Amino acid sequence: MTTGIYLDKSAIRRFLLRAAQSLEEARSELSALDGEVGDGDHGASMADGFHAAMRGFDLCDSENLPDCLRAAGRAFLQAVGATVGPLYASGFLGAAGRADPDGIALASLISGFSEGIAGRGKAAPGDCTMMDVWEPAAHAAAAAGVTDNPMQEVLDAAGAGLEATRSMVASRGRAARLGSRTLGRIDPGAQSAFVILTSLAGVVRETDPRE
Template identity: 45%
Template sequence: MSDNAARRLSRMFYRISIAIEAGKDRLSDLDGAIGDADHGITMSLGFMAVNAYLAKLNLDDTPPSEIFTAAASAFLDAVGASTGPLYATAFRRAAQALKQDECLSLAEQTAIIKAMTAGIMERGKGQRGDKTMLDVWIPATEAALNAQACNAGGPDMWNSILEAAEAGANATRSMVAARGRAARLGERSLGHMDPGAASAVIILRAMKDTFTESEPGGH
């Protein structure tokens, strides 16, 4: 069975779904402190729907960009909450970026992260420091662009991305929420990690595991 780009992306979404499912109780606990306590369930439902949809596709005949387009539709259909439109827009932007080069090169992997971040920013109107998932996605994008500028290899690039993502998620503990339901809490949101930031780290870690699995030193 050929391991084409569409199969790699399908496997990436499968990995994300498994990891989100494993961490859904923690994500919902984080959300319970500053939100509606349903973030883990919502994200799990969204990515399970993506996998169910992708399972119906003939991956040998599907352009990689279509994997992201399909994921956007499936996620949005399953998740009506605010997270649904954010990630649906992110996946659609990734699909547009991938159409430029469907071989999943390191440059294209960087373009995917950059496009997803831009989509989330565009849909959510947020910025760094708002105590949201963007406190993970923006530093992850910066790390990817810096690694690309330094001609880093895949494993080094993704290690930098994940390190920046984890630092970004941890930083949300010291922020007062400016967006989303948590913003209603004001100062009471201090001391808690943003659940969207925590799930973004899970997503990026699954992406790292997928894109580095065939690279030397990727594990």
């Protein structure tokens, strides 16, 4: 049995709060990145979406973590259209599917998001999307389950994926229509995924839940 990091409901709540705050801070930067390859709304979609998810999580009647994650996903979907609405809503549902009533393993949380998003958007690493961050992050989290600092390995893998989107030609999402105009640019969806994982790392660092 693994003794990997395990997050309870209050840690998940802190994660959502911190992600919402970090995405809020990154709002203009993400929109500017998106303005170069997409429609310039990515910062607003992600910040508004995580604020809504946070409220959905808080307003959920149930004490049960999977129910609260589903409520967060529904709230995200109600608040945000674009492509990220359905994608992150599916990410929350993916995480809910892997959560226990009172908590979730770190690796399950990341891979739940990753699989949920991939199932909806059908993108794979190399397509120059958020999956270039989520997939390697999920892989690293699974591989690093019992090491000392799994989030560092997750962020290293995610950061490498993020940087790799610079050399990719988008083949999914609206940026795909831009063809080679995406070359040399960080994908905004990959950037926001990295912001979310960085927020998660902050919460993990603060709480060290392996006591």
